[in-house]
Amino acid sequence: MSFALKEIKEARQRISPYVLKTPLLRMPMLDARLGCEVYAKVECMQTTGAFKLRGAFNKLLSLSPEQLKNGVVTASTGNHGRAMAYAAKMLGARATVVMPRTAPQVKIDAVRALGADVVLCGAEERFDVAERIRRESDGTMVPPYNDDVIMAGQGTLGVEIIEQQPDLDAVVVPVGGGGLISGVATAVKESSPRVRVYGADPAVLPAYAQSLKAGRMLTLPFSPTVAEALLCQTPGDKCFPCLQKYVDAVYSVSESFILKGMKLLLTEGKILAEASSCIGVGAAMEKLLPVSTKDKVCFVISGGSVGVEQLRMLEEVEL
Amino acid sequence: MSFALKEIKEARQRISPYVLKTPLLRMPMLDARLGCEVYAKVECMQTTGAFKLRGAFNKLLSLSPEQLKNGVVTASTGNHGRAMAYAAKMLGARATVVMPRTAPQVKIDAVRALGADVVLCGAEERFDVAERIRRESDGTMVPPYNDDVIMAGQGTLGVEIIEQQPDLDAVVVPVGGGGLISGVATAVKESSPRVRVYGADPAVLPAYAQSLKAGRMLTLPFSPTVAEALLCQTPGDKCFPCLQKYVDAVYSVSESFILKGMKLLLTEGKILAEASSCIGVGAAMEKLLPVSTKDKVCFVISGGSVGVEQLRMLEEVEL
Numbered sequence: 001m002s003f004a005l006k007e008i009k010e011a012r013q014r015i016s017p018y019v020l021k022t023p024l025l026r027m028p029m030l031d032a033r034l035g036c037e038v039y040a041k042v043e044c045m046q047t048t049g050a051f052k053l054r055g056a057f058n059k060l061l062s063l064s065p066e067q068l069k070n071g072v073v074t075a076s077t078g079n080h081g082r083a084m085a086y087a088a089k090m091l092g093a094r095a096t097v098v099m100p101r102t103a104p105q106v107k108i109d110a111v112r113a114l115g116a117d118v119v120l121c122g123a124e125e126r127f128d129v130a131e132r133i134r135r136e137s138d139g140t141m142v143p144p145y146n147d148d149v150i151m152a153g154q155g156t157l158g159v160e161i162i163e164q165q166p167d168l169d170a171v172v173v174p175v176g177g178g179g180l181i182s183g184v185a186t187a188v189k190e191s192s193p194r195v196r197v198y199g200a201d202p203a204v205l206p207a208y209a210q211s212l213k214a215g216r217m218l219t220l221p222f223s224p225t226v227a228e229a230l231l232c233q234t235p236g237d238k239c240f241p242c243l244q245k246y247v248d249a250v251y252s253v254s255e256s257f258i259l260k261g262m263k264l265l266l267t268e269g270k271i272l273a274e275a276s277s278c279i280g281v282g283a284a285m286e287k288l289l290p291v292s293t294k295d296k297v298c299f300v301i302s303g304g305s306v307g308v309e310q311l312r313m314l315e316e317v318e319l
Numbered sequence: 320m321s322f323a324l325k326e327i328k329e330a331r332q333r334i335s336p337y338v339l340k341t342p343l344l345r346m347p348m349l350d351a352r353l354g355c356e357v358y359a360k361v362e363c364m365q366t367t368g369a370f371k372l373r374g375a376f377n378k379l380l381s382l383s384p385e386q387l388k389n390g391v392v393t394a395s396t397g398n399h400g401r402a403m404a405y406a407a408k409m410l411g412a413r414a415t416v417v418m419p420r421t422a423p424q425v426k427i428d429a430v431r432a433l434g435a436d437v438v439l440c441g442a443e444e445r446f447d448v449a450e451r452i453r454r455e456s457d458g459t460m461v462p463p464y465n466d467d468v469i470m471a472g473q474g475t476l477g478v479e480i481i482e483q484q485p486d487l488d489a490v491v492v493p494v495g496g497g498g499l500i501s502g503v504a505t506a507v508k509e510s511s512p513r514v515r516v517y518g519a520d521p522a523v524l525p526a527y528a529q530s531l532k533a534g535r536m537l538t539l540p541f542s543p544t545v546a547e548a549l550l551c552q553t554p555g556d557k558c559f560p561c562l563q564k565y566v567d568a569v570y571s572v573s574e575s576f577i578l579k580g581m582k583l584l585l586t587e588g589k590i591l592a593e594a595s596s597c598i599g600v601g602a603a604m605e606k607l608l609p610v611s612t613k614d615k616v617c618f619v620i621s622g623g624s625v626g627v628e629q630l631r632m633l634e635e636v637e638l
Contacts, residue, residue, distance in 0.1 A: 028339060028366075045589050266627065267591070270590055271589055272591060309634055315628055
């Protein structure tokens with residue numbers, strides 16, 4: 001690991017003019033269902049709709065004027081691409097986002113609306129295409145998670161949580177690529193070691209839960225999941241040691257409970273978040289978390305990129 | 320008017336063990352669309368899903384043990400009936416809620432689940448039926464809005480707003496029967512007279528906007544509205560003087576902008592609220608409110624009783 005609380009605090013100084021300090025809400029209406037005193041860090045209310053903006057700004061603000069001038073590149077269909085495009089626009093850098101031809105038009109349009117160049121290609125070749133563009137432009141690659149500067153940026157969310165509610169007993173974080181929980185766990189454990197940090201990954205593709213049990217990074221077979229932002233077959237090699245060091249456990253949540261979490265948060269909590277971001281709530285509903293009714297538990301609601309059309313999938317979900 | 324800030328503060332003392340102090344959120348992601356610095360008092364996160372609990376508890380806690388023993392009665396299909404049933408359950412009083420036979424089964428079930436007796440009858444006779452039950456049981460009628468004790472209870476929301484954000488320039492409140500805005504305007508104006516208070520009612524049934532212009536209570540012809548909780552043909556005679564005294568203006572919002580307000584709050588603000596509760600946001604989107612970009616404006620999001628099925632109506636709404 002080559003970042004720590006110090007780098008996270010520096011990141012916070014750096015990005016604070018550009019990134020919102022999102023609310024941390026006490027949500028008593030969810031206590032009975034989740035079996036603890038519920039708090040939610042509603043990062044779905046972050047600018048561009050997700051925590052990704054923290055890492056993207058930390059990365060771009062760490063570049064030299066020369067590097068910024070040459071532009072930044074990433075391969076992403078989701079929140080990371082939008083976050084990088086937004087940060088680049090704010091800082092006057094040229095941004096290129098490589099997306100598969102099959103990406104939904106609405107996501108392509110959203111990135112273009114931020115002034116980024118969108119390059120469409122086949123899904124399998126998107127990382128190669130991004131790397132070629134980077135090389136030809138002498139630009140900088142902005143990876144979605146497996147990068148110390150990105151992880152330190154995401155860690156600013158953990159610093160805010162401890163500041164907003166110092167007497168928490170546990171924090172529950174969605175796990176996909178692993179960048180968010182690496183940053184948050186480092187911030188939480190290095191400032192308040194007694195606070196437990198739990199991760200939640202999809203049971204159909206539990207790359208982190210399995211790898212942590214095995215003690216080494218495994219590559220799992222591809223599986224689709226409703227938590228599409230958490231789709232990850234292999235842990236990032238820079239993230240994995242952070243989880244080994246600082247995360248108490250990662251629990252694997254079934255597809256149906258991920259959706260139950262989303263529906264409960266929406267209908268009872270009145271908060272709209274994407275399925276991936278509700279996986280911790282789903283973990284509590286599935287009774288996977290070692291928490292008791294007196295524990296103060298903060299669920300990180302990491303993003304809210306969801307259109308109203310997608311809410312139809314919740315109609316048949318039973319709470 | 321026979322209640323004032325004093326009675327509202329007493330109400331607050333009385334109801335505080337039973338009612339949540341809901342968050343007041345700063346929502347910068349809505350600033351550009353609403354033309355001001357946006358704050359939201361998210362009362363949709365209140366227990367039972369709406370502000371109605373404040374008035375109901377204040378009313379029931381003002382009754383003698385003898386009166387409580389004889390039970391409480393109301394005619395309501397919506398949030399008020401549920402709030403009264405919940406308060407009665409907490410205080411060990413028998414509750415009877417009279418509903419039209421045409422009420423949705425889910426609303427009937429919700430009130431029954433709180434232990435109340437539900438009496439079904441024709442829609443036109445429901446107030447007569449409620450009054451007969453009250454007389455026969457020697458119980459107490461709990462009116463939804465046109466009652467000083469109910470209004471003082473709703474006013475506790477105004478006290479919280481000023482406490483949570485003292486430097487506001489304006490507060491925007493949905494107007495239906497008029498109980499909520501009567502209480503809130505009294506609390507706000509008697510503690511911070513410089514804060515402007517605006518109401519918003521449905522343009523298809525603008526009972527308050529028209530009556531205030533005429534200087535007397537008018538009765539308007541019935542019209543359905545998407546803001547079903549705001550359906551009111553005649554101002555309450557106890558509410559109307561409060562609005563005349565303390566409300567700067569009431570603006571009438573078109574049906575399409577009420578729905579735009581609901582969609583914007585959900586998709587950009589990440590807050591789920593019923594259409595009626597989003598009418599103030601709709602008013603700002605329709606450019607009806609005299610606010611400027613530097614004004615700190617608090618929108619009262621009064622309730623969140625909405626099922627996921629109902630969100631289909633937002634799919635075709637353009638922002």
